[in-house]
Amino acid sequence: MSKSLFEKIWDTHVVKQIEDGPAVLYIDKHFIHEVTSPQAFRGLENRGMKVFRPEKIVATADHNVPTMNQHLPIKEELSRLQVEALIKNCAQQGIELYGLGHQYQGIVHVIGPELGFTQPGMTIVCGDSHTSTHGAFGSIAFGIGTSEVEMVMATQCLMQSKPKLMRINIEGELNRGVVSKDIILYIIARISASGATGYAVEYAGSAIRALSMEARMTICNMSIEMGARCGMIAPDETTFNYMKGRVYAPKDEAWERSLAYWKTLFSDEDAVFDKEINIQAADIEPMITYGTNPGMGVGVNGTLPAENELEEKEKPSYLKSLSYMGLQPGAKIKGQKVDYVFIGSCTNSRIEDLRMVASFVNGKQKADDVEVWIVPGSRQVEKQAREEGIDKIFEAAGFILRQPGCSACLGMNEDKIPAGKYCISTSNRNFEGRQGPNARTFLASPLTAALAAITGEVGDIREHLS
Amino acid sequence: MSKAINIINSTTVPLDRENVDTDQIIPARFLKATSRDGFGKNLFRDWRYHDDDESQPKEDFVLNDKRYSGKILVAAKNFGCGSSREHAAWAIKDYGFDVVVSSFFADIFKNNALNNFLLPVVVTEPFLEKIFQAVKKDPQTVLEVNLEKQQIMIRETGEAEGFEINHYKKTCLLNGYDDIDYLISMKDEIEKFESTHI
Numbered sequence: 001m002s003k004s005l006f007e008k009i010w011d012t013h014v015v016k017q018i019e020d021g022p023a024v025l026y027i028d029k030h031f032i033h034e035v036t037s038p039q040a041f042r043g044l045e046n047r048g049m050k051v052f053r054p055e056k057i058v059a060t061a062d063h064n065v066p067t068m069n070q071h072l073p074i075k076e077e078l079s080r081l082q083v084e085a086l087i088k089n090c091a092q093q094g095i096e097l098y099g100l101g102h103q104y105q106g107i108v109h110v111i112g113p114e115l116g117f118t119q120p121g122m123t124i125v126c127g128d129s130h131t132s133t134h135g136a137f138g139s140i141a142f143g144i145g146t147s148e149v150e151m152v153m154a155t156q157c158l159m160q161s162k163p164k165l166m167r168i169n170i171e172g173e174l175n176r177g178v179v180s181k182d183i184i185l186y187i188i189a190r191i192s193a194s195g196a197t198g199y200a201v202e203y204a205g206s207a208i209r210a211l212s213m214e215a216r217m218t219i220c221n222m223s224i225e226m227g228a229r230c231g232m233i234a235p236d237e238t239t240f241n242y243m244k245g246r247v248y249a250p251k252d253e254a255w256e257r258s259l260a261y262w263k264t265l266f267s268d269e270d271a272v273f274d275k276e277i278n279i280q281a282a283d284i285e286p287m288i289t290y291g292t293n294p295g296m297g298v299g300v301n302g303t304l305p306a307e308n309e310l311e312e313k314e315k316p317s318y319l320k321s322l323s324y325m326g327l328q329p330g331a332k333i334k335g336q337k338v339d340y341v342f343i344g345s346c347t348n349s350r351i352e353d354l355r356m357v358a359s360f361v362n363g364k365q366k367a368d369d370v371e372v373w374i375v376p377g378s379r380q381v382e383k384q385a386r387e388e389g390i391d392k393i394f395e396a397a398g399f400i401l402r403q404p405g406c407s408a409c410l411g412m413n414e415d416k417i418p419a420g421k422y423c424i425s426t427s428n429r430n431f432e433g434r435q436g437p438n439a440r441t442f443l444a445s446p447l448t449a450a451l452a453a454i455t456g457e458v459g460d461i462r463e464h465l466s
Numbered sequence: 467m468s469k470a471i472n473i474i475n476s477t478t479v480p481l482d483r484e485n486v487d488t489d490q491i492i493p494a495r496f497l498k499a500t501s502r503d504g505f506g507k508n509l510f511r512d513w514r515y516h517d518d519d520e521s522q523p524k525e526d527f528v529l530n531d532k533r534y535s536g537k538i539l540v541a542a543k544n545f546g547c548g549s550s551r552e553h554a555a556w557a558i559k560d561y562g563f564d565v566v567v568s569s570f571f572a573d574i575f576k577n578n579a580l581n582n583f584l585l586p587v588v589v590t591e592p593f594l595e596k597i598f599q600a601v602k603k604d605p606q607t608v609l610e611v612n613l614e615k616q617q618i619m620i621r622e623t624g625e626a627e628g629f630e631i632n633h634y635k636k637t638c639l640l641n642g643y644d645d646i647d648y649l650i651s652m653k654d655e656i657e658k659f660e661s662t663h664i
């Protein structure tokens with residue numbers, strides 16, 4: 001019988017199908033971090049249980065950590081307690097921790113792939129919704145709540161009902177200046193912030209095949225922003241080349257064996273999807289969001305919807321959102337002033353993102369009244385950037401290169417955008433208060449963000465590429 | 467105390483806003499606790515208070531509106547989107563809600579709610595509209611949510627609608643069972659599975 005990529009992986013992980021209910025699904029890899037794990041550890045403790053398979057868990061500290069002076073004790077008490085709890089819990093349960101100061105520390109969704117933990121054909125979970133990132137390798141990867149973190153710790157399994165399947169095909173070549181972040185912002189703007197709820201989404205087509213692994217991760221990362229359970233891309237030579245030689249990737253004979261299996265992971269020709277969407281790559285422009293959910297996006301030359309374009313029911317939410325953003329219906333987004341530029345987060349903080357920014361800003365200066373924060377996704381990314389001299393380019397441009405962490409993506413540490421200020425951000429969420437109370441966020445690609453850093457406003461990168 | 471739920475009769479708090487994300491339900495800066503308790507006081511924090519100051523509530527926000535109270539939160543489409551933080555479900559439950567009604571829930575939120583014995587009830591758009599109208603007209607409007615019968619009713623008018631819930635989850639909620647108890651009881655089968663799983 002022909003199967004989709006999703007089904008091939010799902011079917012080999014079902015321990016038991018409960019009649020008229022969910023499946024008991026086996027989990028191959030479990031990532032944890034300091035914010036969503038303490039209550040799970042405590043739950044286990046209350047049951048008098050140990051972690052069932054500690055070797056299948058990888059831990060890092062990322063959400064809450066400072067991105068300056070990481071060698072000093074964390075100043076904020078509650079953050080420090082959370083990080084300390086993680087250290088203690090991991091030590092007690094025999095879990096590998098890449099904490100502050102470790103050469104492999106970084107954002108959980110950056111280090112998993114970078115170290116070779118993330119592999120095709122796996123089921124991967126983490127108490128974090130952007131776990132969908134790992135689907136770029138052809139795995140089923142999704143975010144879970146803390147009760148579920150506890151379940152996986154206790155039994156290496158979860159109760160899950162099988163989602164519906166959607167395939168999004170993107171064919172053809174991208175326009176110059178258009179990158180993978182624009183693809184995903186375009187898709188979400190088109191199908192809305194809830195358009196894929198209940199679905200596992202596979203991205204396919206020639207435009208996807210042409211992307212690097214890091215670019216694919218950016219796309220899968222934001223699958224959750226349209227409600228999808230997970231996003232995935234079939235593994236191919238690009239995937240295998242990326243993985244080969246990574247610290248925890250299989251070696252020698254095990255590599256050959258894994259490779260033979262990975263090559264079977266694709267959707268069969270007549271696999272059935274509940275929904276298919278076709279997109280022409282050439283239709284995609286550099287994108288930017290203007291509202292308070294990631295579905296509220298337009299091409300940089302576009303205008304915000306006018307009031308009369310909306311249905312009566314949608315108006316109150318729309319107007320509230322624009323009033324939060326301090327924008328007018330029907331306005332143009334191009335030329336909008338920005339105060340902060342944040343280049344970071346599990347969406348766009350990898351070495352290719354930093355290279356992309358550096359190649360554009362090389363020799364240029366940031367606009368006077370703009371503050372620019374570059375937050376690498378991991379210690380390894382940071383190291384690589386320094387080796388390539390990218391840090392020097394940033395320094396010369398007046399950018400601040402910080403240390404790895406989630407930072408202003410969610411404003412849980414001290415990296416917050418002040419109230420009322422506009423930030424163009426390469427992260428994934430523009431929710432009210434996401435980057436700090438009353439902060440205003442425009443989501444965009446690293447290139448579009450880099451342009452705003454130089455000009456101080458939202459612009460069209462295509463007009464600036466030679 | 468049993469966690470089980472079945473029939474809930476209560477007035478409601480109407481939150482007529484679409485795409486309420488978990489960053490609104492509980493902002494990230496309040497996720498620093500290492501226990502599950504006490505999140506209710508930070509529920510919808512930024513919509514509830516000016517500048518985080520509890521002595522300055524935003525009067526026009528429903529949780530601060532004295533007319534509305536009860537165990538049922540009614541919200542517009544796509545409730546609970548965004549982050550996977552279970553703290554969102556904890557905060558709603560801790561505040562005192564047992565049921566959230568909406569026409570559409572985000573996936574992870576729905577799972578988290580069910581795992582915390584907070585019942586997500588999905589109704590049709592027209593029925594949701596009816597509830598909002600009834601509650602706006604009369605804040606004392608009582609809804610009856612009957613899990614056993616899978617039915618939600620506006621008590622005053624008797625208008626009712628059935629709702630879906632998966633059979634397994636329903637049994638769990640009615641009896642106060644956790645998924646984790648079930649999984650732990652399957653340990654032998656899981657180990658057997660592992661021995662053949664590559």
Ligand code: SF4
Pocket residue numbers: 062063107108109128130345346347405406409410427428
């Ligand atoms: S970078 Fe942002 S989205 Fe990614 S894991 Fe951290 S907080 Fe979540």
